[in-house]
Amino acid sequence: MGLTGIDDAARALSQALANVNVKCDFVSVPTHPTITKLRVLSRNQQLIRLDFEEGFSGVDPQPMHERIQQALGSIGALVLSDYAKGALTSVQTMIRLAREAGVPVLIDPKGTDFERYRGATLLTPNLSEFEAVVGKCQDEAQIVERGMKLIAEFELVGAAGDAALSRG
Structure with a gap:
């Protein structure tokens, strides 16, 4: 259970969890993007991680x-x-x-x-x-x-x- 946007990242997360039989029940928030993290790798070593996160403040609980x-x-x-x-x-x-x-x-x-x-x-x-x-x-x-x-x-x-x- 958690909060996601209504976007490609939310769909990818739902699919990845479904692929390993994890039941998820996300609250989809149309006004906010799903929080994502991008890892930049070189030769199997992480060089940097970029976080894209506006958070979900102000969302109806x-x-x-x-x-x-x-x-x-x-x-x-x-x-x-x-x-x-x-x-x-x-x-x-x-x-x-x-x-x-x-x-x-x-x-x-x-x-x-x-x-x-x-x-x-x-x-x-x-x-x-x-x-x-x-x-x-x-x-x-x-x-x-x-x-x-x-x-x-x-x-x-x-x-x-x-x-x-x-x-x-």
Whole structure:
């Protein structure tokens, strides 16, 4: 599930995913082009990558909410990857819909505003993303201490009421 334009890139993406039996349910946005990346290679080595991305800010989130709502009865988890391109501007509604259906919400966050992910089941920041939110950690004990505070502060609790902080 995601946002695309109505263009050749969207059609190519849909076809490539269908070719490997990946079911996709894109919301097609006629006012925005599909985000694309062009890799320039020479002798199997990437020389440069060009990103063509206007993002999807200002797009009505309701079609995404409807698709999520329809899928919740048949999925084991809602996995959201935030690339700050506009698809998750209403992430709180997405979290609420999933939690009301008893579906865990796993999020790969972007940026330092973890408040927007409040109520998710699991966040998966890397160390630099984590430290951008909680500050530089001197050792593993400090990582654990600050991680547990983050879990409590943003109500990141699993379905069984448990919490975990994990390396890797």
